Amino acid sequence: MVVKTTAEAWEAANKMLPTDYQKDEESSQRAGYPIYRSTAADHYNFYICDLNDRLEVNMNGESVNIWIQPEPEGMEVKVFLKDGHMVKYSKPEQPTVNFVNNGHIKFYNISVYGGKFTTSYRIEDIEKISIGE
Secondary structure (H helix, E strand, O other): OEEOOHHHHHHHHHHHOOOOEEEOHHHHHHHOOOEEEEOOHHHOOEEEEEOOOEEEEEEOOEEEEEEEOOOOOOEEEEEEEOOOOEEEEEEOOOOEEEEEOOOEEEEEEEEEOOEEEEEEEEHHHEEEEEEOO
C-alpha cells in the first residue's frame, strides 16, 4: 500500500488495527525506532513499527507495509529563445532532457495543464535553459 503523507499512513493503520495502541518504550528502545503496541490484552501481537518511510503494521505474524511517498515538489523548466520568447513548463518530477544528434534538444514527459508530452527545440534557437530557478 502506498500513501502520500504520514497522516494518511496512520489513518490506514488505524483502519487495520481493531484496537487502541500506545508506544511501547521498551520495544522501541531495543529496536531503535518507535513501536506502538495494541492496548488490548488479547491483541498484544498487534503493533505498528514507525520506520520513517513506511509504517509496518503487524497483526499476529502478518505484516502490511504502508509506504509513504510524498508528491514530488514542482520543478519548473524555462526555455529562453533567441527571438526573445520564453517558454515555461511545470512538472512534478525532474525534467528529462535529451540532446539529439540532429541539432535539437528534446524535453520528455513535460506536464502542461495536466497533459504530458514531448517537445523539442533547435539548439541554435535557444539562448538559455533554466531548470528549477
